[in-house]
Amino acid sequence: MKPDPLKLIRPTIAALSPYSSARDEYKGNEGIFLDANENPFNNGYNRYPDPYQWKVKQRLSEIRRIPVQNFLLGNGSDEVIDLLFRAFCVPAKDNVILLPPTYGMYKVSANINDVEVREVQLDHNFQPDVERILSRCDSFTKLLFVCSPNNPTGNLIRSELIEELLERFPGMVVVDEAYIDFCPEHSMAEMVLRFPNLVVMQTLSKAWGLAGIRLGIMIANADLVKVMNKIKPPYNINSLTQETALKILADIPTMQQNVITLLEDRILLEKELQRLPVVSRVHPSDANFLLVRFVQPQEVFLYLIKKQIIVRDRSNVILCDDCLRITIGTPEENHALLEALKNYPLQKIR
Numbered sequence: 001m002k003p004d005p006l007k008l009i010r011p012t013i014a015a016l017s018p019y020s021s022a023r024d025e026y027k028g029n030e031g032i033f034l035d036a037n038e039n040p041f042n043n044g045y046n047r048y049p050d051p052y053q054w055k056v057k058q059r060l061s062e063i064r065r066i067p068v069q070n071f072l073l074g075n076g077s078d079e080v081i082d083l084l085f086r087a088f089c090v091p092a093k094d095n096v097i098l099l100p101p102t103y104g105m106y107k108v109s110a111n112i113n114d115v116e117v118r119e120v121q122l123d124h125n126f127q128p129d130v131e132r133i134l135s136r137c138d139s140f141t142k143l144l145f146v147c148s149p150n151n152p153t154g155n156l157i158r159s160e161l162i163e164e165l166l167e168r169f170p171g172m173v174v175v176d177e178a179y180i181d182f183c184p185e186h187s188m189a190e191m192v193l194r195f196p197n198l199v200v201m202q203t204l205s206k207a208w209g210l211a212g213i214r215l216g217i218m219i220a221n222a223d224l225v226k227v228m229n230k231i232k233p234p235y236n237i238n239s240l241t242q243e244t245a246l247k248i249l250a251d252i253p254t255m256q257q258n259v260i261t262l263l264e265d266r267i268l269l270e271k272e273l274q275r276l277p278v279v280s281r282v283h284p285s286d287a288n289f290l291l292v293r294f295v296q297p298q299e300v301f302l303y304l305i306k307k308q309i310i311v312r313d314r315s316n317v318i319l320c321d322d323c324l325r326i327t328i329g330t331p332e333e334n335h336a337l338l339e340a341l342k343n344y345p346l347q348k349i350r
C-alpha cells in the first residue's frame with residue numbers, strides 16, 4: 001500500500017484557509033480592476049502576476065506531456081524544497097532522510113524548518129542502500145530526497161532502486177531532476193501519474209540556461225499540488241520571470257543544441273583531464289559537471305583561484321575525498337581551465 005500524500009500532510013496545513021484574491025475568486029468577470037490597490041497606469045508591470053502561472057504551466061505540460069494540474073512552480077527549486085518541508089514536516093517532531101553526498105539545500109532547508117535529518121550515505125558506486133534507508137524510518141519520517149543525476153557526484157540513481165523506494169518508503173519520495181535535461185530519457189516525471197507518493201523537481205536553471213530568473217518546477221499528484229498551492233506565497237513567480245520562461249520554452253531546438261554542445265564538451269574535457277598527472281580520477285557524469293579527484297586538491301583549488309578560475313571544492317565532502325567539482329563552461333573557458341592545469345607546477349606534487 002503506497003502512502004497517501006494527503007494523509008502525510010501536516011494537520012495545520014490540511015486545515016489552512018489560504019490567502020485568496022478577489023480577482024481569482026471572480027475569474028471570468030474581469031473588466032475594471034479596483035480590487036488589489038495596484039497603480040492603474042499601465043507600464044507593462046503595474047498588475048500583479050498570474051498567481052498560478054497558467055501559461056507557463058501549459059507550456060511545460062506540453063513539453064513534458066504531463067497534465068497541467070500536476071505542476072507547481074517555485075521561485076527556484078529551492079523554494080519548492082522549502083515548501084515541501086512546510087507542507088509535510090511538523091517542526092521538532094518529524095524527520096527526513098537525506099543521502100549524502102548530495103545537494104546541500106535539503107539539509108539547510110531542514111535546519112531552517114527545525115526538522116530532524118537522518119543521513120544514509122550512498123554506497124561506493126554513489127547508489128542508495130534501500131534496506132539501510134528503510135531501517136532508519138519511523139512513523140515520523142515524511143520525506144526522502146533522491147537527487148538524480150546527483151550533485152556533486154554527477155551520476156543517475158538507478159531507476160529500479162527509486163521504484164523500490166516508491167513501493168516501500170513510508171513517506172514522500174522527492175526525486176530532484178535538476179540536471180535531467182542532460183539525460184532526458186531517464187526522467188521519472190511521468191510516474192507521478194502512477195505513484196501518489198512521488199514528487200519530481202526540475203528547474204530552468206541548468207539546461208534551459210535561466211538560473212537568473214529563478215523558476216523551479218514541482219511535478220506531483222494533482223491533489224498534493226492543490227494543497228501546496230495553499231502555502232506558497234500568492235505571487236511567488238513574478239511577471240518578468242513568467243514572460244522570460246515562456247520565451248525560452250518556445251525554443252526547444254536552442255536548448256537541445258546547447259545540451260548537445262555541453263555533452264560533447266564534457267567528453268572532451270573528461271579525456272583531457274584524465275591525461276593530466278595532477279588528476280587521479282574523473283568520475284563518470286550524466287550532468288553538466290564533472291567530479292574530479294586531484295592529487296593535491298586544496299593546492300589546485302587555490303592555484304586555480306589565483307588564475308581567476310573558480311571551481312567547487314568538494315574535497316571535505318563524504319565519499320568525495322580529494323575531489324573538485326567542475327562545471328562545463330564555454331569551449332574557451334574549458335580551454336583556459338585545461339591550460340591552467342597543464343601549467344600547474346608539477347614539482348609540488350608529493
Ligand SMILES: Cc1ncc(COP(=O)(O)O)c(C=O)c1O
Pocket residue numbers: 075076077078079103147150151176178179202203204205211214215216
Ligand atoms: C540538485 C540541485 N537541485 C536544485 C538546485 C537549485 O535549483 P534552482 O536554481 O531551481 O533553485 C541545484 C542547483 O545547483 C541543484 O544542484
